Amino acid sequence: MYGGGNTFEGIKTDSVAQEDPILLAAFEAKIERGEKIEPTDWMPALYRKQLIRMIEQHAHSEIIGALPEGTWITRAPGFKRKLSLMAKVQDEVGHAQLLYSAAETLGKTREEMIDDLLNGKSKYSNIFNYPAFTWADSCFISWLVDAGAIVNQLANAKGSYGPYCRALERICAEESFHLKYGHHCVIYLATGTEKQRQMFQEAINRWWAPMMHFFGPSDKISAHTEILMKWKVKMGTNDDMRNQFLDMYVPKIWELGFTIPDSNLKKNVETGRWDYTEPDWEEFKRVINGDGPCNKERIAVRRIAEERGKWVREALKSPSVAYVTPLA
Amino acid sequence: MENIALKELLYKIADDQLILGHRNSEWTGMGPLLEEDIAFSSMAQDKVGQSYAIYQMLHQLGEQEPDTVAFMRNATQFHNCQLVELPNGEYDFSLIRHLLFDTAEYIRFDYLSTSSYQPLADLAGKIKGELQYHTLHANTLIKKLGTATEESINRLQHSLQVALPYALGIFEPSPYENILIEHKIFKGEVALQQAWQEKIEFIISKTQLTLTDWKVLQPVYGGRVGRHTEHLQPLLDEMSEVFKIDPTAEW
Numbered sequence A: 001m002y003g004g005g006n007t008f009e010g011i012k013t014d015s016v017a018q019e020d021p022i023l024l025a026a027f028e029a030k031i032e033r034g035e036k037i038e039p040t041d042w043m044p045a046l047y048r049k050q051l052i053r054m055i056e057q058h059a060h061s062e063i064i065g066a067l068p069e070g071t072w073i074t075r076a077p078g079f080k081r082k083l084s085l086m087a088k089v090q091d092e093v094g095h096a097q098l099l100y101s102a103a104e105t106l107g108k109t110r111e112e113m114i115d116d117l118l119n120g121k122s123k124y125s126n127i128f129n130y131p132a133f134t135w136a137d138s139c140f141i142s143w144l145v146d147a148g149a150i151v152n153q154l155a156n157a158k159g160s161y162g163p164y165c166r167a168l169e170r171i172c173a174e175e176s177f178h179l180k181y182g183h184h185c186v187i188y189l190a191t192g193t194e195k196q197r198q199m200f201q202e203a204i205n206r207w208w209a210p211m212m213h214f215f216g217p218s219d220k221i222s223a224h225t226e227i228l229m230k231w232k233v234k235m236g237t238n239d240d241m242r243n244q245f246l247d248m249y250v251p252k253i254w255e256l257g258f259t260i261p262d263s264n265l266k267k268n269v270e271t272g273r274w275d276y277t278e279p280d281w282e283e284f285k286r287v288i289n290g291d292g293p294c295n296k297e298r299i300a301v302r303r304i305a306e307e308r309g310k311w312v313r314e315a316l317k318s319p320s321v322a323y324v325t326p327l328a
Numbered sequence B: 001m002e003n004i005a006l007k008e009l010l011y012k013i014a015d016d017q018l019i020l021g022h023r024n025s026e027w028t029g030m031g032p033l034l035e036e037d038i039a040f041s042s043m044a045q046d047k048v049g050q051s052y053a054i055y056q057m058l059h060q061l062g063e064q065e066p067d068t069v070a071f072m073r074n075a076t077q078f079h080n081c082q083l084v085e086l087p088n089g090e091y092d093f094s095l096i097r098h099l100l101f102d103t104a105e106y107i108r109f110d111y112l113s114t115s116s117y118q119p120l121a122d123l124a125g126k127i128k129g130e131l132q133y134h135t136l137h138a139n140t141l142i143k144k145l146g147t148a149t150e151e152s153i154n155r156l157q158h159s160l161q162v163a164l165p166y167a168l169g170i171f172e173p174s175p176y177e178n179i180l181i182e183h184k185i186f187k188g189e190v191a192l193q194q195a196w197q198e199k200i201e202f203i204i205s206k207t208q209l210t211l212t213d214w215k216v217l218q219p220v221y222g223g224r225v226g227r228h229t230e231h232l233q234p235l236l237d238e239m240s241e242v243f244k245i246d247p248t249a250e251w
Helices: A014-018 A021-032 A045-070 A079-104 A110-118 A135-156 A162-190 A194-213 A226-230 A238-255 A281-291 A295-317 B002-025 B034-060 B066-072 B091-112 B118-145 B150-171 B177-182 B189-205 B232-239
Strands: none
Touching: A014 A045, A045 A079, A045 A110, A045 A135, A045 A162, A045 A295, A079 A110, A079 A135, A079 A162, A079 B034, A079 B066, A110 A295, A135 A162, A135 A194, A135 A238, A162 A194, A194 A281, A281 A295, A295 B091, A295 B118, A295 B150, B002 B034, B002 B091, B002 B177, B002 B232, B034 B066, B034 B091, B034 B118, B091 B118, B091 B150, B091 B189, B118 B150, B118 B189, B150 B189
């Protein structure tokens, strides 16, 4: 799961002027024709850098995102939910594996990426810095955060870098099952007891602001991204993605009889777009920069997992490891 | 009598699979490398799914609904061996437990695939196919890490020592052993343990690990009759935390 919000702040385009103009023109023409760029193709340094940054952040979001939901696997109510949630979170970790591999084709190793996650150099989706207090919070994530991720990822799957697009196609297919699972869970809460309805309403109240932040800062304040749009690294603006999400899911939330904590939220019949209270971008920046409710905990858990697993990774690289016939 | 014996067998198998599946799922997001994270999550799904199928079979034999059986009993009502309820510990312990338990489970379901109780034989054939991948996974990792570095070998050796007495508890004698054998429902724990020991000896011989003499090991029994370590009840409390908010609600 991933929102494209924090990828594109502050890029420097100066390096593009130093690229070989003939190679650059051929590269841009290829993208213009709708062809994919492959790992062995020539590419501008900025393109490589931005893609590594984006794919890496996406991969980190998958493994960090597994944490708030993962804590509910052991508490999921009943066999069906337990089995589904296990499969869902396993998918997310599998997405991380696919994405780290896609990013590795651009020249950064998985180990380097994980080091950068732990030392704070690279980010992950901001929404996972918020806590999942109740079962209903985990249902909100499975339905609506995954829905938001699909909006972003479907757009990015039409981008220009082959390995990322192919990974995203597989990821989106799996995410669509997550969405069904999440929606199913929410329908049961919505049509259940008063307590269950209340649990989900409280989850919406807690998660609405992070959900609006999920798509990244408003186009009015977000950084200059024209060249990344031209190179099909970024496929839509943050506001476009947010609007698409609202269009698809606000009616569904209302239909289930829940309220959304924004009295200004309504579809503007003249513009065809949604009006809403401007999200608090200062809070967004503060949380991205490490001061959210769960930033420290998420990274600490990840660091513990890495440290506890270090001997396994080192042992598997040892030259004395017995050769075991591959199983498939 | 035959029915009681069958239910006892099914309960202990289902409880084993559920509790170890739950433990395996605790590795989700915490694995030593992504590939192992995914492997343990995958085995968790298989095991919980297998327990669900056996609880359904028990339901057809007159027991309560699977969700009620799994989420509403307390520790003394569970028949799993103590091996599966122990905390995951470090990866070396989880891997050794995975080897010891799944090797036994594969043989158990192989035996059950020819059970005279046809619904069980049919189900066992399917489960055996899943467990084959679990044992392939355990064997592969044990062979690799059991020959790799001083640390990996020492860790596995230590965990093997800790886990073996508990592993023998898998085969805790059943009061219904003879009835199950007589009615050709199951070949029995004694035969299973013998086959298991041979298999474990073979796998360990491919590594730099050593096995304690079986004769000096003291099996840890009690799980099959509801005597558990202090670790099971907290696991069950966590598992049923949401379910018990309102057991009559649909989630």
